Amino acid sequence: MSDLAPRPRRRLLLAAPLGVAALGGLGFWYMLSGLQNGSFNPRGVPSALLGRTPPDFALPPVEGMSHPGLSSADLRGLARPVLVNFWASWCVPCIIEHPQLMALQAEGVPIFGVSYKDRAEDARQFLSRRGDPFTRLGADPPGRVAIDWGVYGVPETYLLDRQGIIRWRYAGPVTAEIMNEDIKPLLRRHA
């Protein structure tokens, strides 16, 4: 009876769904482990500007502050890599990340700020109360320059190498982990 003998092809077909399930499980496991160690962020969107120089812009200083403003010309031919941080006094996560920026500034890393959709007096008050990590600070009340950078919420932090090329972007508050695992190694690599 030939049709009772198991056909290898049929056995292969039976194994196919198992194989697909195994592959799916592996992918799922990989995703979960990425979620756990922070290398995979489902809400994170890679910046379209990575590997490019920032768009041309010129922002005036925040009124009443001694810092110079920020323009694209300030981001070319740098002595060392810099951070560009978009923030606002009304943004709660910005308060959370502020100590990290202060610590980095104390180590001598230049941090350029963009005051996003903020009032000058609020920005001044925020910095005088919590400390001022910025070497330059541009005011972007309409948030147009932020849109040119692809910013979709504050805080957002960019790391530029010495040629002024954007190497890294993080949307959300910079934590101690991000500082140690991402920012500091990148600063060393591009120093």
Added chain:
Amino acid sequence: MRRLVFAALLAPGLALAAFLPSDRLADPAAEERAQSIGREVRCMVCQGQSIEDSDADLARDLRRIIRERLQAGDDDGSIRGYLQNRYGDFILLRPPFSLATGLLWSTPLLALLFGLFLIRRRRAVVVPAAPLTPEERARLDQLSG
């Protein structure tokens, strides 16, 4: 009747929520074009919504930018390109066809081809039943009388 009254009360609120009248273009045809572009643009803050449906600040800014560029004479493609340059492919709710999204778009076609291939193979595999042996034939005749 009561339902109608409720609907009538809610309708203007809903319309206002997503849209301030000052954001609209006066020309209805241009406004329609702006909305059709906006419906394909993702609100990066809420991510599941288009900027036409979203209340987020950034969505309103992007709606304004679309209308500004439209009035400046840009065509739909270059307005989409403007946003794509800044926010990447993710800002478009309909992913564009590229090398990276090629597999995504061709998956249905590949699945169909794979299915057809399986069907063809199955057909080819079917072997005609072997003719009855004389003993089987005799047994069958006996059974069927």
